[in-house]
Amino acid sequence: MFLAVEIGDWDRFTGASIGAYLGLTPTEHSSGSSRRLGPITKAGNPHIRLLLAEAAWHHRPGYRVGTTLQARFDAATPAQAARGHEGNLRLHRRWVHFTTQHKRTTIANTAIARELAGWCWSLATTR
Template sequence: MRGVAFIVAVTVVAEVGDFHRFDNPRQLMAYLGLTPSEHSTGASVRRGGITKAGSGLARRALIKGAWSYRMQARVSRKLHDRIEGLPKSVRDIAWKGQVRMCRRYRHLVLPGR
């Protein structure tokens, strides 16, 4: 993944520990404080910024890695060297994920979110 190099990966693994303790990705995101806060009263539901619970170090590393998706999807020379020995099916999945993340970022930014 673009933006997730050795330091980011080691930081997240060291801070989270055992990933098997989470049943689904939503639980992991809640643990890291990457879920939106919510203020609800009756039928009214208002969502706010991220909750910032859990490990600030892991959250900061992931957010800095996510900033690389602001740019257009591409494979840099450094990333090309990292994925060179991987099977084509793995590289195709990674490329599809990169395109999806870049498109998602643009979708969120366009309306001024």
Template sequence: LGTPATRMAFDAEHEAVLATLARRDRLDAAITAMAADSPFTPVVHRLCCLRGISTLTGFGLAVEIGDWDRFTGNTIGAFLDLVPSEHSSGASRAQGPITKTGNAHARRLLVEAAWHHRPAYRIGATMRARWDNAPAAARARGDAGNRRLHERWVRMLERKKRPTVANVAIARELAGWCWSLAVMED
């Protein structure tokens, strides 16, 4: 930054970034507070038993989907359009990419959460803290889901699937695990 004008431009943009980060942090805190005292709180606590689903993600999914009982573990993926498109004629059947016509926000939350299942599964302090807020049945179900989703990642990578394709498949299965936790009785 050799000239004063360049330095001023940098400082102005840096201040804008800092202001945006501060605004994001304030909004995250406000959403977390809303999630702690809402009709969705029990669902959020159960969803947080899965890796990649924090309070903000769980609250976003709970609000976007609303009534989880209208789905099954198989149909939730179709509602979010995490299933492949299909072109069929006679005996031929060709599957294509996902159609992306469902709930885009919930789909994005699940796709981002699915990336967290790629590394080896270890129960850390963050996961234990989330489990403390959930019932024992939800903790056990979340642990089983975390193990299975990581194993699916490993199998897909062994089959040389592209990571983005594998991630959408994991997100589709993650939607089913979220459904099973959301409809669970406390």
């Protein structure tokens, strides 16, 4: 809900630009053929970034549909429930991928938060 209030018009973004707007993309120092990526830019609303980072941590443990989530899936249309379920599975699979690649958890969490922002954008702009 907070994302919808803070962002307002989702149509002004693309799936790639929402991460940059929220400051979840790395800084870049490039010259000629050399390209170096630094820490995230931290542009945009810090509260949204914090909420996305906190939500990303929840996708780290194994994903199981509990009674509360099952009740929400039952209240949604089958297409919405399937999309929500697949999105949660995808974010958990990304955590597993980063863990097997021995990425630092804070860096992995930022990448998951950026992907979560893109997923929220896709949900908000789907007609």
